[in-house]
Every structure is written in structure tokens, then in C-alpha cells.
Amino acid sequence: MEANGNGHNQESSVMRIGSRDSELALKQTYMVRDSLQKIHPDMKFEIVTMKTKGDKILNVALSKIGSKSLFTKELEIALEEGTVDIVVHSLKDLPTTLPDGMVIGAICEREDPRDAVIMHPKYSECKLASLPKDSVIGTSSLRRGAQLKRRFPNLKFESVRGNLNTRLRKLDEADDYAALILAVAGVVRMGWKDRISQYLDDDLCMYAVGQGALAVECREGDTNTIELLGQLCHAQTMIATTAERAFMRTLEGGCSAPVAAHTKMTDDSIELKGGVWSLDGSEELLKTQSVSLQAADSTDGMQPPAKMAKTSLTLCGIVPHPKYAESMIKAHGLGVDLATALLEQGAERILKEAKAANAASAPNVPPQKVAVLSESFQEKDEQTVQSS
DSSP states (O other), X not given: OOEETTEEOTTSSEEEEEEESSHHHHHHHHHHHHHHHHHOTTSEEEEEEEOOHHHHOOSSOGGGSOOSOTXXXXXXXXXXXXXXXXXXXXXXXXXXXXXXXXXXXXXXXXOOOSEEEEEOGXXXXXXXXXXXXXXXXXXXXXXXXXXXXXXXXXXXXXXXXXXHHHHXXXXXXXXXXXXXXXXXXXXXXXXXXXXXXXXEOTTTOOBOTTTTXXXXXXXXXXXHHHHHHGGGOOHHHHHHHHHHHHHHHHHTOBTTBOEEEEEEEOSSEEEEEEEEEOTTSSOEEEEEEEEEOSOOSOOTTOOOOSOBOSSSBOBTTBOOOGGGHHHHHHHHHHHHHHHHHHHHTTHHHHHHHHHHHHHHTOOOOOOOOOOOOOHHHHHHOOSOOOOO
16 A cells, blocks of 8 residues: 555555554554444554564663653654554653644543552552552652652652563562552553552542543544544543643643643533642642633634644644534643643742753663654654653
């Protein structure tokens, strides 16, 4: 199949889907492939797997690697070169500013976005609050670490890397960790729901921007593929994650600083709670705002973001679905407003200090050999990813 300047040729019966080669990534890619196959039974969908930088560096916490787009760059190179037609990502791995020529064509229905506690077998009946003093909790996420240090000062938090299988094995086969903190979505998709000892609500640990949702990235000018992907879009997930990504982008957060969100939606409104923390959790800024999603008589005064795709306006890289574009624009404005309010309350200082402290403790990581990137990838590679 040829990928010309207009993107995917829908006359071809084959669409190539790019994916990381981990078990979880492939399970998620299969979910998207199966959905597409139901919609288009006459098409063939081939999966092309590859490793990313984040998959190769397993001995250093993600927040300390000092690179951007750890789980997406190699996939986006393949997309740019036409080796694949679409790429499936965990949305939380996608920077809020995408490389030029790339857009998010679909965001699928969100799994439970919360974090989960997976206990060592000997503590299977415990919750975090009932663990012995100085128990070690495994997490490489600054976001989780900062919040949980604040809530549970009697516990210790240490980095743990590797894919989900590796991390679970490290937990079960040794006594290094009393528990792991993982995203509920990944645990459920791996079939390990029965291992969850505790679900962390927002009073204990707010989740990462976009957590639990799958995104499908494609080329900006590929209108046929964008139209096809539109059938995968889930309205509430698209609206909620647009607000969260706008919040993150305005704060210029990422995995090098603790930033988190919590979103509630009704049929006619969206409420976004956002937070920033110091690395040790001693400082915390929280704020909640909401906006009505009811149709207005006019959109006068509503200023869309600057970036315009060839296909349509994009919101932090997301192509708005025609049926709920107005709600997505309102959600984007909510995210910007909430972040601006936190910045006015001192979030910029907290985030700057957190990033500096994290950078100061980062080890030297050997450079990785990767394909040569176009200028757009080098210049637009902003906000880093969140760990699973």
C-alpha cells in the first residue's frame, strides 16, 4: 500500500497499525484493530511492532532519563515515513504538542483512569494505610510519589522499571517491595484485576492526564483515515481528555514534575480538578473549576487554539469530532483557565523547583541510536510522558 501526500489510500484494503511490542501495548492495539475490523470487515489490518527508547532503558526512572516522547518517537517516525498508517498509543504517553504533520484522529472509550495498589502476596489483605512503617512502595512516577508521600509519610517510595510482567515478578518473587502502584487500566487489560488490593480515589492520588484512554495517531493530511477513525471516538472521553491535555499543556508539565487531574462529566457539564506538588509532597496546590457544555446561542468570543490542521482545528493535537467539537472547545478553555489559575497561585515556582530537583538527581544515560528525525520532530518534542 502506498502512502502519498494525501495520506492513506482508502482504495487499498490494507491498513498498517504501528504498536510498541510489549504485551500490554499489543493487547491495546488488538482492541483498536478489532474495533476497526468490525466497522470495516472488508479491510485488512496489519500490526507492525517496534521498540521505543522508553522500552530500551529499563534501569532508570522515566522522569530521570531526560528525554521526550519516550514511548512514541520511533512510532511517529514510522508514521511520518509511511511505514505505518496509524499508531495506537496510551494517551498519557503522547506529548500535548505533537510533531508537525501528526494529529490524534481518535480517542477510544476510557477504562477506569484511577491508580491501583498491587500488594505483595504477604500483604494481600492490607491497604496502604495499614502497611507496616517504612514499607517500600514501587513506583517510578513522580506524580504518584509526591501525592502518596504526602498522604502516607510513614511509607517509602522507590523506583521500579520494566514492563508490567517484569514489575509484577519483581514484587512477587522478592521482598524488595510491599506493593506496586499501577494504572488500573493496564492491570485490567492484562487480566490481573483480581490482584488489585485498593483503588486510589482522587483524595489519595489523582491520575495522570489522559490515563486509561487509548489514542490513535495519524498523519494530519490523511483525511480518509481521519474520517475512518472518527467512528472510534468516544464523546465523553474526547471531551474530558481535551480538558486534561489543555491543563497539562498550559502548565508545561510532564513526567519531570508532579501534575495530575481528575475529571467529572454530566450530560451538560464538565468539572476538572487539577493539582501540582513538590517532589516530596510537602507543597500542594489544588483547584477545581467547571463549565457548562450546553449549546450556546453563539460562539462569539470563543477563541480556538492557534494550531490549525489541514483537516480541521486541533486541540492539543486532537482532531475534534464534528458532533461534539463545540464541547471540546469549551473543555479546552476550561483546562487553560484552571492551569492559569494555579499558575497565578504559585504553581510555576513549584513546578520549576520540582523539575530542577529531578534533573539534579538524574543519572547519565547513554545516548540511544535512533533514526534521523525531521526538524518538526526535533523542534516540537515537548511535554514528556507519564509512567504506567
